Amino acid sequence: MFGLDKKDASLLLIVAVLVAFAPFFLNPFPEGSAMAQFNAGYPDLMQRFVIFGIFAIGFNILFGLTGYLSFGHAAFLGVGSYAAVWMFKLLSMNVIPAIILAVIVAGIFALIIGYVSLRRSGIYFSILTLAFAQMSFALAYSVLTPITGGETGLQLALNDPRILSAATTGGNIPVPALFGFEMRSSTQWAVGDWLFTFNVGYYFAAIIMLCSFYLSIRIFRSPFGMMLRAIKSNQQRLNYTGLNSRPYTLAAFVISGMYAGLAGGLMASMDPLAGAERMFWTASGEVVLMTILGGVGTLIGPVLGAGLIKYMENIISKINSDILHTWFAFLPDGLEDVVVTLIYPFIGKGWHLTLGIVFMLVVIFLPGGLVEGGQRVSRLFGRKKKAHDPKNATTEPAE
Amino acid sequence: MSKGNLTRRGVLKTGAVAGAGLALPTYLSAQDSGFTNAPSGATVTLGFNVPQSGPYADEGADELRAYELAVDHLNGTGADNGMLETFKYADGSGTVLKGSGVLGKKVEFVTGDTQTKSDAARASAKSMIEKDGAIMITGGSSSGVAVAVQALCQEAGVIFMAGLTHANDTTGKDKRANGFRHFFNSYMSGAALAPILAAQYGSDRKAYHLTADYNWGYTTEEAIRSSTEAMGWETVGTVLTPLTQTDFSSYITPVLQSDADVLVLNHYGGNMVNSLTNAVQFGLRDRMVNGKKFEIVVPLYSELMARGAGSNIAGILGSQNWDWKLENQLGAKYSGTNAFVQSFGTKYGFPPSQAAHTCYVQTLLYADAVERAGSFAPCAVVDALEGFSFDGMGNGPTLYRGEDHQCFKDVIVVRGKENPENEFDLVEIVEVTPVEQVTYAPDHPQFAGGALGSCNNGA
Known part of the structure; x- marks a missing residue:
């Protein structure tokens, strides 16, 4: 169905089920218990999971298929956010026009940057994209302050025109909504000690993520995707056969940029503010990490990588030494302090250290990312699979 | 075909769940209490959102120390009561805070790292509001972050008590009804x-x-x-x-x-x-x-x-904005300074910075406003803080102006010492500019272009 073979269809189905029931299994611990610290089922983080999932899926279309490592992808995310917030300021608080404009603007931006950068490949391409992204960041941060809000970020104001909808609601700025469904509104469902939150914005972003995921499967399995893979395996040979590979790479770059713009537009829809830091080079690096961590060139990998990094960023970074002391309070005093001192550098603001270690372990022992880990586990426990697995063919170590 | 069945079911499932998710909130989202994160148990949670990494991490660490001290004082668990002893209203009576929590609830707190980035600060504030149930967010060491988090708090319906933020915009073109600034500004x-x-x-x-x-x-x-x-x-x-x-x-x-x-x-x-x-x-x-x-x-x-x-x-x-030597050098007008410096010094072993002072004062002012209003509801707190005059918080008589939620108080002009005696005593106070000289009209051109809007209680 949908033109997918059975394997891809079941993968899409698995993702759909995971996403639909995320509020349940991201909140596995009862409220008030010591483990509630690790619950991730609150709207903001769930939205981030799927939005960065879209970002990483898009990045994977470029990096996973063509092998071109763009180090400036965050610029498209930022441009998308700015476009979306401007739509909220000028047109209406409906998220649809905002997201459409975000995708279009990011696409045009990607076309310009891609046209220039794709004249080179390999490290030169990476550096060119990095340079463009840093230029965009610097422009957004200071020179273009009237358009981007500079350091403060672009925000909504009470006196924005919003020509298609009411400029204010009860003396306050209206919130982004989809035909009356406010993105931030949530429903809580208490089952015993458990509390599950269902958020409109999350499900809206999730549906878009599923569509993006489906589109990405179609691209992977299409002749176009095959051509992109040919570029990755040997671009020179492709050129010698008389094919011009530039239009293909440019198309992949623009598609990938539009995915990033979509993610940026969604981010602005969930939280109507666009800041220049979104375009900083560390943000571009983050999506590279997500993709490699999950598995370059695999379908589901980037989504898993995005989830893992966002989880660590939001959950591990919030553990502070007081919390550690309560966890290890059962130990004798001296021992407790030793244990806390040993763990402390890896939590709180030290979450980058933990991320670095996880990243190193994955790259060294699981070059195919989390997806390869999953495959190894399933091979260990599952029945003998047929020797040729089409997905294994795509798990290649990161460059 | 089997794969067709498989996916149709998946689509139906997804559609049903998503549909339920979209439809439910309309009748379930309103809570009984009428405002976001109304505290129901014996505790109330405050969110301290400070830079723990990045260029202002030092300020952030000092702000966090001040917040912990303020929580000690509010709960009555500290070595002393700090500024609760000196905090006075305009009529000369002391604060209603007694060091027994706020409205009888024990004060608890969660912390977050703003990284001095608006995005990270908003993510951290959102998780405090959505996950930890924080009723008030405070902190920050940059105006960009303050403005971003202030707008978020306005949308979410919680109070924002700004930390160190000096740009005019925080209470100028980006002011919000749910946000308050004690710190002084560029003007x-x-x-x-x-x-x-x-x-x-x-x-x-x-x-x-x-x-x-x-x-x-x-x-x-x-x-x-x-x-x-x-x-x-x-x-x-x-x-x-x-x-x-x-x-x-x-x-x-x-x-x-x-x-x-x-x-x-x-x-x-x-x-x-x-x-x-x-x-x-x-x-x-x-x-x-x-x-x-x-x-x-x-x-x-x-x-x-x-x-x-x-x-x-x-x-x-x-x-x-403030200096820890103020009361010693310029007398009892700046009472509260010594009380704060003493309890900070007792707990941490060195004098507080002005960032610590403004954060400490903001926490106490919030708690006092809740106590006077008799409610944690943001609109009640806004009413209690607007036009509120107080004294004994280290800056002399101070007014929280209702028009822009900016505090008006004396400003200190300092000069770097030629021969500092120790690493904490690096500046000398040259003069204190009285509040009349630094007061401006709410519609001053440097602050034009914004509107407070109306207070938001949230869901």
């Missing part, structure tokens, strides 16, 4: 500094500005320019420097070639430490221009920056 720095600069350096000076290239830099430059030009100074050059700049040599050289005799460094944090060090290395302080001694001015001073710049700050003028 006040300019108004307080200009008369003293004229008195010390004369009124026919030529000033050259180096300005950090972001919002706070712009508003500070504008404020200092307009105040000093009103005193007769001339501005001969203004140059924007990137925030990430660490070597300012290339910006100092043109100053030497111009006929400027005053350099104004609209920099903060690491920027200020580096630019000032460069300026002193280039011998600017020993220069004579137009027959006058060359001077350097730093509009916003902080103890932590002074420590970073070392002996380079000797003799340089700047303004501060």
Whole structure:
């Protein structure tokens, strides 16, 4: 169905089920218990999971298929956010026009940057994209302050025109909504000690993520995707056969940029503010990490990588030494302090250290990312699979 | 076909769940209490959102210390009661806070890292509101972050008590009904500094500005320019420097070639430490221009920056919101200062910075407003804080103006000490500019373009 073979269809189905029931299994611990610290089922983080999932899926279309490592992808995310917030300021608080404009603007931006950068490949391409992204960041941060809000970020104001909808609601700025469904509104469902939150914005972003995921499967399995893979395996040979590979790479770059713009537009829809830091080079690096961590060139990998990094960023970074002391309070005093001192550098603001270690372990022992880990586990426990697995063919170590 | 069945079921499932998710909120989202995160148990949670990493991590650490101290005092679990002893209302009666929690609820807190980035700060504040049930968010050490988090709190329906934020915009064009600022601002720095600069350096000076290239830099430059030009100074050059700049040599050289005799460094944090060090290395302080001694001015001073710049700050003028020596040197008008310094010193072993002071005071002011309002509902707290006059918090008599939620109080002009005795006593108080001189109309051009809106109780 949908033109997918059975394997891809079941993968899409698995993702759909995971996403639909995320509020349940991201909140596995009862409220008030010591483990509630690790619950991730609150709207903001769930939205981030799927939005960065879209970002990483898009990045994977470029990096996973063509092998071109763009180090400036965050610029498209930022441009998308700015476009979306401007739509909220000028047109209406409906998220649809905002997201459409975000995708279009990011696409045009990607076309310009891609046209220039794709004249080179390999490290030169990476550096060119990095340079463009840093230029965009610097422009957004200071020179273009009237358009981007500079350091403060672009925000909504009470006196924005919003020509298609009411400029204010009860003396306050209206919130982004989809035909009356406010993105931030949530429903809580208490089952015993458990509390599950269902958020409109999350499900809206999730549906878009599923569509993006489906589109990405179609691209992977299409002749176009095959051509992109040919570029990755040997671009020179492709050129010698008389094919011009530039239009293909440019198309992949623009598609990938539009995915990033979509993610940026969604981010602005969930939280109507666009800041220049979104375009900083560390943000571009983050999506590279997500993709490699999950598995370059695999379908589901980037989504898993995005989830893992966002989880660590939001959950591990919030553990502070007081919390550690309560966890290890059962130990004798001296021992407790030793244990806390040993763990402390890896939590709180030290979450980058933990991320670095996880990243190193994955790259060294699981070059195919989390997806390869999953495959190894399933091979260990599952029945003998047929020797040729089409997905294994795509798990290649990161460059 | 089997795969067709498989996916149709998946689509139906997804559709059903998503549909339920979309439809439910309309009748379930309103809580009984009528406002976001109404505390139902025996505790109330405050969110302390401070920079724990990045360029302002030092300020953030000091802010967190102050918050923990404030929570100790509110719960009555500290070694003493700090400013609860000195906090007085305009009629002279003491605060209603008794050190037994707020409205009978024990105060608990969660912390987050703003990383001095608006996005990270909002994510952290959102998780405090959505996950931890924080009823009030406070903290921050940058105006960009303050403005971003303030807007978020307005949307979410919680109170925001700004920490260290000095740009005019926080209570100017980006002001919000749910946000309050105790710290002073760029305009006040300019108004307080200009008369003293004229008195010390004369009124026919030529000033050259180096300005950090972001919002706070712009508003500070504008404020200092307009105040000093009103005193007769001339501005001969203004140059924007990137925030990430660490070597300012290339910006100092043109100053030497111009006929400027005053350099104004609209920099903060690491920027200020580096630019000032460069300026002193280039011998600017020993220069004579137009027959006058060359001077350097730093509009916003902080103890932590002074420590970073070392002996380079000797003799340089700047303004501060508060200083820990205030009550000792200028008397009982600034009562509260010693009480706070003492309990901070007892707990941590060194005197607090002005960032710690403003954060501590903001927490107490919030708790007091809740207690007086008899409710945690944001709109009730806003009513209690608007137009609220108080004393005994270290700054003398202070007013929380209702029109823009800005505190009005005396501003301190300080100078770097020539021979500091220890690393905490780096500045000397030159003069205190009385509140009348730094007060401005709510519609002053430097603050124009924003609107408070109305208070938001949230869901």
